[in-house]
């Protein structure tokens with residue numbers, strides 16, 4: 001079927017010169033409440049809204065599902081019909097479908113018992129089949145441009161279902177069409193919108209529609225409905241939710257479904273926190289990351305001077321726990337030797353301040369910040385000496401921490417992301433200590449083939465040594481826990497091929513198994529030994545015993561999603577680094593960064609992520625806590641200050657480095673205070689944002 005809008009002459013109105021005629025808008029304004037439900041395919045979301053006559057809006061609830069992939073909304077309608085029937089019951093008696101290929105939808109609806117159906121086809125029906133022509137002849141299906149008043153009297157239908165049609169309308173026409181759709185319906189409008197797949201594929205045809213489909217995000221739609229006084233039909237949304245679950249209906253292919261939840265749905269004792277790290281947040285004494293092109297963290301957020309204020313802010317936000325790292329060189333400036341009393345005082349103050357507000361301190365000992373003195377003396381983590389000497393060095397530093405702070409700190413992370421730290425610092429050479437093969441990234445020193453494996457090996461042994469010390473000398477008295485954290489991605493096969501599936505498993509073995517297997521089994525994954533050969537150091541039996549079971553917990557630090565493709569040819573390279581050894585290629589879907597205070601996408605992410613954590617806990621996962629990275633906009637090792645991962649924005653132009661809450665801070669805070677949350681909470685928050693300046697003294 002060719003997709004040309006009907007009546008090209010009228011399409012001139014697209015230019016805006018012909019004023020919109022018809023009184024639909026005002027009529028619908030005076031109509032009683034009408035429900036609208038939106039199913040955005042692609043970005044997907046399903047919302048029930050009520051059309052409110054008053055013009056005032058209160059959004060209460062939303063059921064939201066996200067899917068990936070490119071799908072036709074019209075096909076989606078057909079798949080969703082049984083669920084809609086459950087949700088709308090009697091409203092499905094007289095249904096109008098609006099959208100391309102309406103004949104097929106109408107025919108399907110007509111097969112349902114007790115359903116009468118009509119259709120509006122917004123495009124020319126050039127090649128309609130006999131069935132469709134007959135529907136048109138009977139007046140059941142009409143061809144009409146939906147930018148203009150629909151050819152029906154008010155309240156002609158119990159329900160209106162729209163698919164693949166409103167995506168083509170500019171806001172100007174949407175403002176007219178939506179009220180039109182509402183006008184002809186008694187009970188509501190169900191809209192399938194988002195990413196109409198077929199159309200995207202045929203870019204060349206798009207010009208025929210006068211306007212290409214606009215791929216609007218769910219956020220856009222929610223905002224749009226709000227602006228147009230559409231309120232949720234909570235009952236219908238809930239019913240749709242329930243019916244979806246019962247029938248295992250998920251919009252389009254893959255889906256993650258986030259429903260309403262509260263903090264109380266988590267087991268008692270489940271910890272919610274947020275984190276930062278020493279270097280990223282504050283200055284450090286002597287650990288200079290030479291030549292970092294992205295600026296440095298020397299001033300960062302000045303938590304050193306502002307900790308009281310920041311802890312107050314954490315309490316106000318409602319954090320159960322705060323995860324931070326101790327700077328080795330601030331505590332022991334030369335890496336070994338005398339303790340700096342000022343450093344000791346600072347961490348005692350911070351810890352006491354946290355405790356006084358009932359916030360658990362979670363402390364990381366090594367977060368990419370080895371003292372420069374040790375880096376200079378023996379090459380830091382690539383030298384095995386750090387493990388042996390550092391039974392005197394790293395372990396001695398840890399000993400100071402346990403001794404000085406362990407009465408109040410119960411959660412110790414020895415090393416933050418040994419795998420991530422090493423890849424960045426020893427393979428790609430883009431972060432401290434900036435080592436790599438010169439052929440890889442123009443580093444002046446290093447060897448990307450060997451050093452990453454050596455460094456992780458030594459970090460693991462150092463972890464085991466420190467954990468051993470803690471367990472031997474402190475755990476009985478202090479009753480704390482010691483573990484480490486792993487850098488991870490969510491990885492999925494790029495294609496359905498068996499090779500890519502195996503490659504994805506291999507990638508996980510290299511990325512996560514590199515650290516997790518030694519902790520659990522006392523050795524590296526088989527495939528790593530096979531592909532890296534002698535470049536991968538081996539554990540002695542004694543080391544293997546030491547490391548196995550040395551972590552009371554494992555922190556999983558998850559970034560974004562990557563897709564993995566098998567790439568066997570990389571194993572033929574002469575000088576292989578870690579990436580080449582994995583024999584994979586990866587493609588990444590990083591989310592665009594946004595430093596706006598209106599960080600709606602971060603809220604959506606948190607809402608979805610915490611919802612999935614809840615699912616895994618309900619499924620039996622022994623997950624004990626969740627930390628949002630990061631509390632403040634921190635200095636990111638790879639990004640400088642551009643990332644803005646924080647819940648709070650830090651105004652660096654203000655000599656006082658004032659903190660401002662982003663929407664995500666408000667959302668998280670509501671959640672932490674036990675409020676039931678759905679991601680549309682954002683929109684009521686958003687209305688408040690301008691009036692919110694964080695005046696801590698006003699508390």
Ligand SMILES: *[C@@H]1O[C@H](CO)[C@@H](O)[C@H](O)[C@H]1NC(C)=O
Nearest residue numbers: 170171172173175227228229
């Ligand atoms: C559409 O309607 C909304 C709400 O009434 C209004 O804010 C917006 O400016 C309108 N957009 C256009 C393009 O007319």
Ligand SMILES: *[C@@H]1O[C@H](CO)[C@@H](O)[C@H](O)[C@H]1NC(C)=O
Nearest residue numbers: 437438446447448449450575
């Ligand atoms: C890295 O080390 C390996 C093994 O010792 C050696 O074969 C290779 O030439 C070194 N590469 C560089 C760039 O120094």
Ligand SMILES: *[C@@H]1O[C@H](CO)[C@@H](O)[C@H](O)[C@H]1NC(C)=O
Nearest residue numbers: 293438440441442443444445
């Ligand atoms: C690589 O290193 C050389 C010598 O230090 C330098 O002149 C050149 O600018 C560097 N290239 C890049 C891309 O960093």
Ligand SMILES: *[C@@H]1O[C@H](CO)[C@@H](O)[C@H](O)[C@H]1NC(C)=O
Nearest residue numbers: 592593594595596598599600
């Ligand atoms: C950041 O978010 C704001 C508010 O949602 C939006 O207006 C802006 O376009 C976004 N910027 C980027 C780069 O996505």
Ligand SMILES: *[C@@H]1O[C@H](CO)[C@@H](O)[C@H](O)[C@H]1NC(C)=O
Nearest residue numbers: 612613614615616617618619
């Ligand atoms: C929970 O378990 C079910 C059944 O095994 C599975 O389908 C689902 O993906 C799991 N959910 C999560 C978040 O792990």
Ligand SMILES: *[C@@H]1O[C@H](CO)[C@@H](O)[C@H](O)[C@H]1NC(C)=O
Nearest residue numbers: 666681684685686687688691
């Ligand atoms: C918005 O501000 C009003 C008035 O200050 C307050 O009562 C309301 O709770 C705020 N809403 C949210 C969601 O923060």
